[in-house]
Amino acid sequence: MKILTGNDLRTGAVIWWDGSGWSLHVEDAVDVGEHAAEILAREEAARHVNASYAVDAQMTAEGVRPAHIKERIRALGPTVRPDLTLKPADPSALNWVI
Amino acid sequence: MYQYDHYDQAMVDTRVEEFRDQTRRRIEGTLAEENFRPLRLQNGLYLQLHAYMLRVAVPYGTLSSRQMRMLGDIADKYDRGYGHFTTRQNIQYNWIKLEDAPDILADLASVEMHAIQTSGNCIRNISSDQYAGAAADEIVDPRPYAELLRQWSSFHPEFLHLPRKFKIAVIASDTDRAAMKLHDIGIQLVRNDKGEIGAAFYVGGGMGRTPMIAPLINPFVPIDQLITYSEACLRVYNRYGRRDNKYKARIKILVHELGKDEYTRQVEAEFAHLLSQGLEPPLAELERIKAHFVDPPFEEGLPDDLDLGDPDFALWVKSNTVAHRRPGYVVANVSLKPVGGIPGDASADQIRLMADLARDYSFDELRVTHAQNIVFPHVRKADLYTLWQKLDAADLATANLDSIGDIIACPGLDYCSLANARSIPVAQKISERFAARDRLETLGELKLKISGCINACGHHHAGHIGILGVDRKGVENYQLLLGGCEGADTSLGQITGPGFSEDGIVDAVEKATDVYLAQRQDGERFLDTYRRVGMAPFKEALYG
Numbered sequence: 025m026k027i028l029t030g031n032d033l034r035t036g037a038v039i040w041w042d043g044s045g046w047s048l049h050v051e052d053a054v055d056v057g058e059h060a061a062e063i064l065a066r067e068e069a070a071r072h073v074n075a076s077y078a079v080d081a082q083m084t085a086e087g088v089r090p091a092h093i094k095e096r097i098r099a100l101g102p103t104v105r106p107d108l109t110l111k112p113a114d115p116s117a118l119n120w121v122i
Numbered sequence: 123m124y125q126y127d128h129y130d131q132a133m134v135d136t137r138v139e140e141f142r143d144q145t146r147r148r149i150e151g152t153l154a155e156e157n158f159r160p161l162r163l164q165n166g167l168y169l170q171l172h173a174y175m176l177r178v179a180v181p182y183g184t185l186s187s188r189q190m191r192m193l194g195d196i197a198d199k200y201d202r203g204y205g206h207f208t209t210r211q212n213i214q215y216n217w218i219k220l221e222d223a224p225d226i227l228a229d230l231a232s233v234e235m236h237a238i239q240t241s242g243n244c245i246r247n248i249s250s251d252q253y254a255g256a257a258a259d260e261i262v263d264p265r266p267y268a269e270l271l272r273q274w275s276s277f278h279p280e281f282l283h284l285p286r287k288f289k290i291a292v293i294a295s296d297t298d299r300a301a302m303k304l305h306d307i308g309i310q311l312v313r314n315d316k317g318e319i320g321a322a323f324y325v326g327g328g329m330g331r332t333p334m335i336a337p338l339i340n341p342f343v344p345i346d347q348l349i350t351y352s353e354a355c356l357r358v359y360n361r362y363g364r365r366d367n368k369y370k371a372r373i374k375i376l377v378h379e380l381g382k383d384e385y386t387r388q389v390e391a392e393f394a395h396l397l398s399q400g401l402e403p404p405l406a407e408l409e410r411i412k413a414h415f416v417d418p419p420f421e422e423g424l425p426d427d428l429d430l431g432d433p434d435f436a437l438w439v440k441s442n443t444v445a446h447r448r449p450g451y452v453v454a455n456v457s458l459k460p461v462g463g464i465p466g467d468a469s470a471d472q473i474r475l476m477a478d479l480a481r482d483y484s485f486d487e488l489r490v491t492h493a494q495n496i497v498f499p500h501v502r503k504a505d506l507y508t509l510w511q512k513l514d515a516a517d518l519a520t521a522n523l524d525s526i527g528d529i530i531a532c533p534g535l536d537y538c539s540l541a542n543a544r545s546i547p548v549a550q551k552i553s554e555r556f557a558a559r560d561r562l563e564t565l566g567e568l569k570l571k572i573s574g575c576i577n578a579c580g581h582h583h584a585g586h587i588g589i590l591g592v593d594r595k596g597v598e599n600y601q602l603l604l605g606g607c608e609g610a611d612t613s614l615g616q617i618t619g620p621g622f623s624e625d626g627i628v629d630a631v632e633k634a635t636d637v638y639l640a641q642r643q644d645g646e647r648f649l650d651t652y653r654r655v656g657m658a659p660f661k662e663a664l665y666g
Contacts, residue, residue, distance in 0.1 A: 033149065071149075
């Protein structure tokens with residue numbers, strides 16, 4: 025599946041396209057099929073997202089999982105600072121990244 | 123320390139307001155990202171893996187207590203309570219909001235700091251010896267010369283759009299503590315037979331994709347021609363450096379392709395032309411700058427002995443302090459490499475504490491080192507025990523300087539959008555593997571450096587042991603290098619062979635140290651043994 029990501033213009037936070045807007049949580053990401061370019065152009069123009077692009081991902085039993093470790097680190101947060109990730113209370117979250 | 127005059131302050135304040143307006147227009151939508159990006163980069167604001175990252179310049183690594191305190195306050199007020207000291211003596215914040223960036227720059231300007239030219243294809247922050255002004259072996263304090271170069275290179279209209287970024291280091295002793303020969307220009311201040319100060323120019327060094335050791339192109343440029351000669355070096359590069367291929371755009375490629383002799387010939391020709399143009403600032407300006415770097419009010423007749431009755435203190439003194447040029451004083455290093463910690467990171471509280479300790483015990487001065495540590499340059503020996511106790515209470519007294527625990531590591535894939543692999547977890551595992559005091563002492567000086575990609579921000583080429591993270595079909599993989607070194611005998615590390623997994627690279631490092639311990643002769647460091655026995659026994663142990 026193809027999912028869309030980028031950074032929030034004001035905060036820089038990593039965000040994911042959920043079909044109608046942008047979410048901080050990769051599990052909300054939806055498959056955009058062949059529509060990546062048109063969605064990204066529209067959203068960038070509206071300044072809803074910055075530095076956006078499409079990435080490969082798989083739908084797993086745990087939900088959407090980006091194919092590349094770089095995107096999984098973006099989705100969760102730095103592996104060396106679990107306290108700063110989106111799931112600071114979940115010790116298994118790092119296993120999802122690696 | 124140098125203090126801004128009204129020109130410096132006006133330049134920085136003006137830039138803050140310019141950027142405030144540019145940021146406002148970006149958020150409002152009248153400035154597109156493609157137009158805004160170069161503007162934010164010129165102000166040190168990157169877009170990294172998780173957020174905007176702000177890189178703040180620390181000129182030649184020198185900070186006052188007031189500046190250091192502000193760095194801690196910024197970490198709390200605008201970031202997530204910590205900062206990361208870098209291999210170019212700067213500090214980076216990883217979680218910056220775009221809308222906050224102008225306010226941060228204004229706060230920095232209030233303590234005579236900025237983030238200008240910490241990104242982009244321009245002359246970056248001038249780096250120097252972290253012991254400048256305190257080292258027993260320097261011929262002169264290099265910082266006034268670094269400051270002169272900073273003023274020359276700031277907003278230099280001709281050099282704001284170079285083929286690639288450009289890094290200059292200035293030192294003034296034979297012991298190179300700034301990796302000078304691995305810079306685009308390395309300047310060593312020297313004294314000639316007549317006792318005059320001049321500058322030896324090494325040009326075309328660098329790490330990254332194509333590591334090169336800078337050749338010496340001129341052993342003595344008179345000090346009253348320092349800026350003119352620098353200008354000539356830059357002009358030849360700006361004219362002929364490649365702009366068609368970013369991987370071949372650094373000056374090291376130009377010097378290599380032209381050859382040292384031809385590059386030097388062109389520089390000398392340009393230099394001769396420039397001498398007639400009268401662009402060298404008057405020596406009075408250098409003298410004005412020097413007046414900012416006079417000695418602090420050192421006391422005379424201080425006792426030169428230390429009570430080493432506390433064994434933990436004695437260990438730290440042995441590991442983390444170096445001789446000062448004045449009796450009764452010592453240079454104290456704060457390792458930002460606690461066992462299992464993140465190299466170069468310090469919390470806001472730790473940063474503020476170091477600011478307070480510098481005020482109380484080091485004449486208000488601190489230094490950032492390219493090894494991602496902090497220095498108190500002028501500590502009375504009589505105060506050292508108290509200083510150590512206060513550092514120890516804040517987890518800032520790890521006794522591991524220049525050991526295998528004192529690892530340089532770039533932010534890697536945990537933070538950096540350019541990285542291919544994580545650096546920090548590897549550093550943490552190695553640090554923990556070799557944490558035992560007897561192991562550190564047995565291994566002695568062993569500089570280990572880790573980069574998460576070929577750009578080599580972690581200086582892996584210059585590590586006695588270097589590690590380079592690569593992406594092998596989406597999986598992190600780590601190459602091992604041996605034999606690198608910065609300093610007077612600079613050498614580039616050689617890759618041992620096929621790479622290793624994250625855990626495998628930790629085992630590989632241990633095997634390399636086992637070979638060293640088995641092969642070393644009296645007094646040899648790891649690097650000495652490697653240079654004597656070569657790669658073969660290490661390869662045998664790693665892959666045999």
